[in-house]
Amino acid sequence: MTIAPGKKKQKIDRLAELAARDDERGVSLWQEAFRRLRRNPAAIVGAAILTVFVIVAVVGPLLVPFGPSDTIGIREGLIRPGVIPGADGDHWLGYDHQGRDEFSRLIVGARQTLLVGVVSTLIGLAVGALIGGVAGAAAGLGGRWGRWLDSTLMRIIDMMLAMPSLLLAVSIAALLGASLTTVMIAVGVVSVPVFARLLRGSMISQSNSDYVLAATSLGVRKPKIALTHVVPNSLAPVIVQATLTLATAIIEAAALSFLGLGNPDTAIPEWGMMLAEAQPYLDIRPGLAVYPALAIIVTALGFTLLGEAMREALDPKLRK
Amino acid sequence: MALLEVDDLCVTFSRRGQRPVRAVDGVSFAVDAGEVVGLVGESGCGKSVTSLAIMGLLPKQPGLRVGGKAVFDGTDLLQLDDRSRRDIRGRDVAMIFQDPLSSLNPVIPIGLQVTEVLTRHRGMKGAAAEKEAARLLDRVGIPDPKRRLKEYPHQLSGGMRQRALIAMAVACQPRLLIADEPTTALDVTIQAQILELLKELVRDSGTALVMITHDLGVVAGMCETINVLYAGRVVETARRRPLFRQPRHPYTVGLLGSVPRLDAGRGERLYPIPGSVRDVLPWPDGCAFAPRCSRRVDACVGEPPELVLSHDDRAYRCVNPAPLPGVTPGADVRATVPTLAEPGSVPAQAVPDDPPTVPGLNPAPREEEKP
Numbered sequence: 054m055t056i057a058p059g060k061k062k063q064k065i066d067r068l069a070e071l072a073a074r075d076d077e078r079g080v081s082l083w084q085e086a087f088r089r090l091r092r093n094p095a096a097i098v099g100a101a102i103l104t105v106f107v108i109v110a111v112v113g114p115l116l117v118p119f120g121p122s123d124t125i126g127i128r129e130g131l132i133r134p135g136v137i138p139g140a141d142g143d144h145w146l147g148y149d150h151q152g153r154d155e156f157s158r159l160i161v162g163a164r165q166t167l168l169v170g171v172v173s174t175l176i177g178l179a180v181g182a183l184i185g186g187v188a189g190a191a192a193g194l195g196g197r198w199g200r201w202l203d204s205t206l207m208r209i210i211d212m213m214l215a216m217p218s219l220l221l222a223v224s225i226a227a228l229l230g231a232s233l234t235t236v237m238i239a240v241g242v243v244s245v246p247v248f249a250r251l252l253r254g255s256m257i258s259q260s261n262s263d264y265v266l267a268a269t270s271l272g273v274r275k276p277k278i279a280l281t282h283v284v285p286n287s288l289a290p291v292i293v294q295a296t297l298t299l300a301t302a303i304i305e306a307a308a309l310s311f312l313g314l315g316n317p318d319t320a321i322p323e324w325g326m327m328l329a330e331a332q333p334y335l336d337i338r339p340g341l342a343v344y345p346a347l348a349i350i351v352t353a354l355g356f357t358l359l360g361e362a363m364r365e366a367l368d369p370k371l372r373k
Numbered sequence: 374m375a376l377l378e379v380d381d382l383c384v385t386f387s388r389r390g391q392r393p394v395r396a397v398d399g400v401s402f403a404v405d406a407g408e409v410v411g412l413v414g415e416s417g418c419g420k421s422v423t424s425l426a427i428m429g430l431l432p433k434q435p436g437l438r439v440g441g442k443a444v445f446d447g448t449d450l451l452q453l454d455d456r457s458r459r460d461i462r463g464r465d466v467a468m469i470f471q472d473p474l475s476s477l478n479p480v481i482p483i484g485l486q487v488t489e490v491l492t493r494h495r496g497m498k499g500a501a502a503e504k505e506a507a508r509l510l511d512r513v514g515i516p517d518p519k520r521r522l523k524e525y526p527h528q529l530s531g532g533m534r535q536r537a538l539i540a541m542a543v544a545c546q547p548r549l550l551i552a553d554e555p556t557t558a559l560d561v562t563i564q565a566q567i568l569e570l571l572k573e574l575v576r577d578s579g580t581a582l583v584m585i586t587h588d589l590g591v592v593a594g595m596c597e598t599i600n601v602l603y604a605g606r607v608v609e610t611a612r613r614r615p616l617f618r619q620p621r622h623p624y625t626v627g628l629l630g631s632v633p634r635l636d637a638g639r640g641e642r643l644y645p646i647p648g649s650v651r652d653v654l655p656w657p658d659g660c661a662f663a664p665r666c667s668r669r670v671d672a673c674v675g676e677p678p679e680l681v682l683s684h685d686d687r688a689y690r691c692v693n694p695a696p697l698p699g700v701t702p703g704a705d706v707r708a709t710v711p712t713l714a715e716p717g718s719v720p721a722q723a724v725p726d727d728p729p730t731v732p733g734l735n736p737a738p739r740e741e742e743k744p
Contacts, residue, residue, distance in 0.1 A: 268489070
């Protein structure tokens with residue numbers, strides 16, 4: 054040994070210290086999950102689809118070659134009973150039944166679809182997380198009254214869960230009258246019970262964890278424990294669910310439009326509405342149904358891929 | 374009067390359709406300021422339930438009954454309402470838990486968790502709280518505390534995490550500290566450092582420390598008074614030296630005998646206590662340890678043995694205690710006199726005669742964790 058024992062020890066300590074320290078400083082659980090996400094090909098594909106979708110939704114309507122409600126086909130006499138012309142040089146996907154440019158409508162429809170998906174998911178997330186958070190905190194940390202409050206809230210949620218989601222959405226939409234806001238509210242309400250149950254369950258299991266006991270043993274008050282300790286640790290499954298719900302929200306909004314409970318203003322296209330309108334012409338031009346359906350499927354796939362990848366990245370059991 | 378006097382503490386869990394379980398059955402002990410008292414026993418003997426009951430941390434459920442008294446500085450902790458109990462926790466009485474990783478919140482930085490206590494009990498905010506938190510981390514031997522404050526629990530080593538937990542516990546200079554197996558999740562060299570730190574804190578601040586452990590090495594290095602628990606009752610109480618030199622209760626003898634020793638010959642067998650802690654006789658029917666006891670006599674079964682007070686402050690709950698060495702020649706010397714380290718030396722799993730000659734068991738220098 055050429056190195057003096059003391060020196061050698063110092064050197065080893067130094068190495069150990071470097072190894073123990075993470076390669077980057079201040080890496081939170083979320084940042085680490087994001088790193089794992091980047092390595093997952095499914096997440097990359099999902100994120101790519103969604104990026105394209107969002108870009109199309111935001112800038113697409115400004116760039117489309119034709120107005121989405123411009124009935125060119127009728128003006129030029131191309132649309133006759135039983136005839137809807139297909140694609141030509143200027144109109145890449147042909148015309149719809151009113152002679153409007155199908156491609157332009159599809160692009161403009163992306164914005165509406167994204168809007169409905171995001172807003173309705175946010176409504177569901179906000180209301181569901183509020184109810185679930187209160188119930189979870191009450192059940193996990195509160196005493197007898199807490200359990201009572203939790204039971205009451207959860208029975209209400211159970212009642213909502215007991216109804217088929219589409220039926221619930223249709224009833225709400227029918228009650229409030231068809232409009233864009235109604236669609237958002239109806240689709241949002243349907244996802245409330247899922248978020249509520251998820252956050253509640255997650256919070257109750259976190260309430261039994263050692264760090265909650267440790268915080269309690271230091272005299273930290275219950276509301277503070279709920280907000281700074283329990284909620285941040287319970288959010289991961291809820292965020293994943295939100296991603297997955299975006300996909301179902303788009304499909305459900307399309308379903309409502311398809312059933313005629315969507316936005317009555319047909320000037321602004323929406324994929325579900327386009328699908329509904331294509332129905333009578335399936336034998337003449339099936340493409341009119343295929344294009345919006347494909348758009349819905351691909352977008353929903355994007356959200357689902359990303360959501361599943363996020364679930365894997367955030368799942369503590371799969372963590373190394 | 375001592376700082377904390379636990380008197381006849383009983384904890385019973387009952388469930389519909391099942392026999393109630395007496396997890397803690399009349400435990401009494403006292404701790405004075407600056408004193409370290411050990412509660413020792415196997416898993417399931419009621420050590421942790423005792424500590425949680427004193428802190429009022431047992432989960433509130435219909436089947437739970439807590440009896441007896443735990444008088445801390447004149448107030449009975451068991452009678453407090455929730456609000457005053459929360460005020461006392463962390464300020465006057467604090468606890469250190471077994472598993473430092475799960476006892477720290479994984480999603481928020483260490484600093485926030487330390488300042489939380491400071492905000493709660495000392496009303497500190499912002500930069501002042503942060504400065505104090507850094508000072509606390511420094512106090513418990515965490516190098517570069519300012520940087521560590523911003524780090525998350527998973528970025529710290531096991532020893533660092535336990536230091537951070539200790540920093541949180543001592544943030545308000547509590548007068549009583551309960552350490553529930555604070556070194557079980559750590560490896561031996563880190564154990565020694567953490568125990569050294571706890572000893573230092575007790576010495577410097579005059580905090581009373583209740584040390585809960587199953588590790589006799591820890592007890593030998595730390596505690597002045599030791600209570601050996603079995604099936605929810607104290608079976609032997611003694612000062613450290615007499616306990617290790619002349620254990621009287623067969624359970625204590627068995628515990629000491631089952632410690633692996635480095636000076637034992639190759640191929641020599643270990644001496645476990647036969648059976649498991651579940652093979653208990655209910656105390657009202659006799660001595661709970663009787664089914665596993667090697668010194669069992671007829672008198673063990675029938676009625677519970679009384680606590681026998683003997684000379685030099687010790688007591689044992691046994692009708693046929695292990696004889697004092699020298700009194701009865703031919704007694705099982707190996708079991709009754711396990712060689713024990715001098716007070717204050719290595720607290721380690723195995724306690725050799727002459728610790729410094731065994732390199733693996735030397736208390737590691739504190740620099741081990743520092744860069």
